[in-house]
Amino acid sequence: MKTLRWTSQDMEILPDDSKQYEIIDGELYVSKQPHLHHQLVCTRIWELLQVWSRQTKSGIAVHEPGVIFDADDDVVPDVVWISKKRYALACQPDGKLHSAPELMVEILSPGTLNERRDREFKLWLYSRRGVLEYWIINWIEQRLDLYRREEAELKLHSTLYKTDTLKSPHLPGFTCQVSQFFDDIDDIISIEPKH
Numbered sequence: 001m002k003t004l005r006w007t008s009q010d011m012e013i014l015p016d017d018s019k020q021y022e023i024i025d026g027e028l029y030v031s032k033q034p035h036l037h038h039q040l041v042c043t044r045i046w047e048l049l050q051v052w053s054r055q056t057k058s059g060i061a062v063h064e065p066g067v068i069f070d071a072d073d074d075v076v077p078d079v080v081w082i083s084k085k086r087y088a089l090a091c092q093p094d095g096k097l098h099s100a101p102e103l104m105v106e107i108l109s110p111g112t113l114n115e116r117r118d119r120e121f122k123l124w125l126y127s128r129r130g131v132l133e134y135w136i137i138n139w140i141e142q143r144l145d146l147y148r149r150e151e152a153e154l155k156l157h158s159t160l161y162k163t164d165t166l167k168s169p170h171l172p173g174f175t176c177q178v179s180q181f182f183d184d185i186d187d188i189i190s191i192e193p194k195h
Contacts, residue, residue, distance in 0.1 A: 007072050008023065025121070041184070042079055042107055045079050045105055058083055067096065069099070078106050108136060108139070119136060134146075143160065161178060162182065163179065165177055
């Protein structure tokens, strides 16, 4: 019996709805619309990286880009940062990236399957495809698990909390307090209606 393997071409037949479809090693993953706080963190990370990128002119930050590593590895990370050098090789006429950015960022969505996808399957994929750094952000616990490439694979380098400062050898000159990722959540919680 042949097992179905999804490909990028199969994505064309999927409905254009509010769900996000990704393929990792031929398996289809479907995500619902994320929580507003998830989106606030995505936007804040993109903003911090993009401001630094404009100042240094070293690359670009992109929110939810299509990244097609292969026909059966087609993902939509929450945020990526890619240098100009890698971008020149990665961006294809379809407007998608076809090789690894330096940095991939995923903000965890609640649920066991969502967490396994980001912590296991995407970690394996990004490691195999040459990503230099991978941030997994838990917006509920307000922490960052930072993976860096060591000996040809992504390994957990550190876990950072709100009071910690984030720096990276792959983002020269970029620095921020981890708390800055969550400023918008903290602001909006103070005005949300109590149910």
